[in-house]
Amino acid sequence: MAGNGDQTLKQTPLHALHLELGARMVPFAGYDMPVQYPLGVLKEHLHTRAAAGLFDVSHMGQVRLTGDDPATALESLVPGDIRGLAPGGQRYTLLTNAAGGILDDLMVTNAGDHLYLVVNAACKDADIAHLRDGLAGRAEVAPFGEWGLLALQGPAAAAVMARLAPGAEAMTFMTSRKLAVAGIDCGVSRSGYTGEDGFEISVAPDRAEALARALLAEPEVAAIGLGARDSLRLEAGLCLYGHDIDETTTPVEAALTWTIGKRRRADGGFPGADRILAQIQDGPPRRRVGIRPDGRAPAREHTDVVDGDGGRIGAVTSGGFGPSAGGPVAMAYVDTARAAADTPLGLVVRGKTLPGRVVKMPFVPHNYYRG
Amino acid sequence: MSTIRYTEEHEWVSVEDGVGTCGITDFAQEQLGDVVFVELPEIGKQVKVGDEVAVVESVKAAAEIYAPAAGEVVAVNQALVDDPAQVNADPMGGAWFFKLKLADAGALDALMDEAAYKSFVEGLD
Numbered sequence: 001m002a003g004n005g006d007q008t009l010k011q012t013p014l015h016a017l018h019l020e021l022g023a024r025m026v027p028f029a030g031y032d033m034p035v036q037y038p039l040g041v042l043k044e045h046l047h048t049r050a051a052a053g054l055f056d057v058s059h060m061g062q063v064r065l066t067g068d069d070p071a072t073a074l075e076s077l078v079p080g081d082i083r084g085l086a087p088g089g090q091r092y093t094l095l096t097n098a099a100g101g102i103l104d105d106l107m108v109t110n111a112g113d114h115l116y117l118v119v120n121a122a123c124k125d126a127d128i129a130h131l132r133d134g135l136a137g138r139a140e141v142a143p144f145g146e147w148g149l150l151a152l153q154g155p156a157a158a159a160v161m162a163r164l165a166p167g168a169e170a171m172t173f174m175t176s177r178k179l180a181v182a183g184i185d186c187g188v189s190r191s192g193y194t195g196e197d198g199f200e201i202s203v204a205p206d207r208a209e210a211l212a213r214a215l216l217a218e219p220e221v222a223a224i225g226l227g228a229r230d231s232l233r234l235e236a237g238l239c240l241y242g243h244d245i246d247e248t249t250t251p252v253e254a255a256l257t258w259t260i261g262k263r264r265r266a267d268g269g270f271p272g273a274d275r276i277l278a279q280i281q282d283g284p285p286r287r288r289v290g291i292r293p294d295g296r297a298p299a300r301e302h303t304d305v306v307d308g309d310g311g312r313i314g315a316v317t318s319g320g321f322g323p324s325a326g327g328p329v330a331m332a333y334v335d336t337a338r339a340a341a342d343t344p345l346g347l348v349v350r351g352k353t354l355p356g357r358v359v360k361m362p363f364v365p366h367n368y369y370r371g
Numbered sequence: 372m373s374t375i376r377y378t379e380e381h382e383w384v385s386v387e388d389g390v391g392t393c394g395i396t397d398f399a400q401e402q403l404g405d406v407v408f409v410e411l412p413e414i415g416k417q418v419k420v421g422d423e424v425a426v427v428e429s430v431k432a433a434a435e436i437y438a439p440a441a442g443e444v445v446a447v448n449q450a451l452v453d454d455p456a457q458v459n460a461d462p463m464g465g466a467w468f469f470k471l472k473l474a475d476a477g478a479l480d481a482l483m484d485e486a487a488y489k490s491f492v493e494g495l496d
């Protein structure tokens with residue numbers, strides 16, 4: 001609540017701009033980050049779904065993998081099909097551990113002569129150590145260090161990019177290319193964390209503020225903080241590492257089996273393959289599901305989920321109010337027997353059991369551009 | 372003329388004829404952000420100082436509202452349940468939460484007056 005005088009927090013290249021824009025800053029993953037701007041979380045959320053929002057995600061880790069065959073090397077640490085990525089192609093995958101748990105979720109791009117990775121801020125130091133250890137002798141792991149990463153998200157994002165980076169609007173979801181944006185050299189991918197169409201733009205730290213100002217100067221674009229980033233990704237059914245997925249959840253339990261390609265299911269060869277492939281075959285004991293509480297009361301993280309007899313069947317891992325869904329939404333892990341859509345269940349909020357039901361995610365339809 | 376008192380939990384209580392009208396301060400609504408859910412107590416509920424009486428939730432967070440004094444709940448502002456955004460728009464006026472028939476009106480003298488609350492809030496920055 002009070003102002004933060006912690007000098008040990010790191011700053012992104014846009015820190016001064018956030019302060020100039022009147023952001024409320026909070027510590028997040030070791031960085032001093034904007035949780036909201038004067039517009040407020042609710043309006044920032046709705047603006048992103050209606051027009052375009054600009055997010056500073058420079059706290060995330062950007063990493064280059066080089067070597068003779070970095071794709072084959074990386075496949076020894078992730079269950080995703082990395083070798084099958086065409087140049088410019090991007091894929092969502094997971095770093096798994098020997099028990100089949102998830103160390104982090106990440107984006108991997110085939111950048112031609114190297115692989116480009118984006119990992120979570122809170123995990124990046126551990127990820128880099130894990131990659132260096134696991135890929136030793138097969139691939140070089142080169143973190144970008146402090147670098148810029150901006151996300152432009154929303155239905156107007158493509159029109160904005162068409163003005164500043166002609167050609168960007170023709171890119172399809174989960175592809176990447178080098179482009180000048182407002183005259184600034186960038187790595188641009190058509191991806192994001194809101195469920196909306198949009199772009200993530202990697203930029204040198206000394207040009208990041210100029211790029212952000214050019215994007216914010218477009219009439220559709222507003223600066224959006226971490227608060228709305230969280231409500232947007234929750235409505236989109238996207239996992240937040242450390243909450244919806246962690247070292248104790250497998251990709252199958254997390255309903256991320258879709259990230260494991262056919263060849264990888266057949267051949268294995270990634271950490272925890274025994275357990276993960278057995279769960280694909282036999283079904284997991286629990287599953288990540290979407291839940292809509294019937295009333296207006298949000299069911300937040302750690303809320304117990306119970307069956308009709310009051311027996312505990314799971315817990316909420318992310319929950320809150322969905323501004324576009326128009327009511328509370330939650331993700332939870334529940335016993336597989338209770339994971340089917342429309343299954344009624346109870347949510348224990350402040351000692352009272354409130355009714356709700358399992359629903360298919362996303363809570364708000366995805367709006368990706370697939371060409 | 373009523374007296375307004377403030378708690379360190381950022382509630383206000385305005386007392387008139389032994390009945391305290393309670394709400395959250397402008398600072399509290401500002402910190403919470405957009406309010407999306409309000410839960411109010413049952414009329415007739417007896418509360419002690421510091422009891423959790425109501426709940427207010429924003430997109431970001433949930434917060435409890437505590438009884439600033441002992442008494443009986445004699446009215447609740449049902450309009451907030453239907454339109455929680457009123458808490459942001461008019462926290463010190465129309466968006467009161469509940470009214471307490473105070474067991475001892477003198478108990479509020481221990482709470483902060485406006486000047487004391489103002490410096491309390493300034494001390495938080």
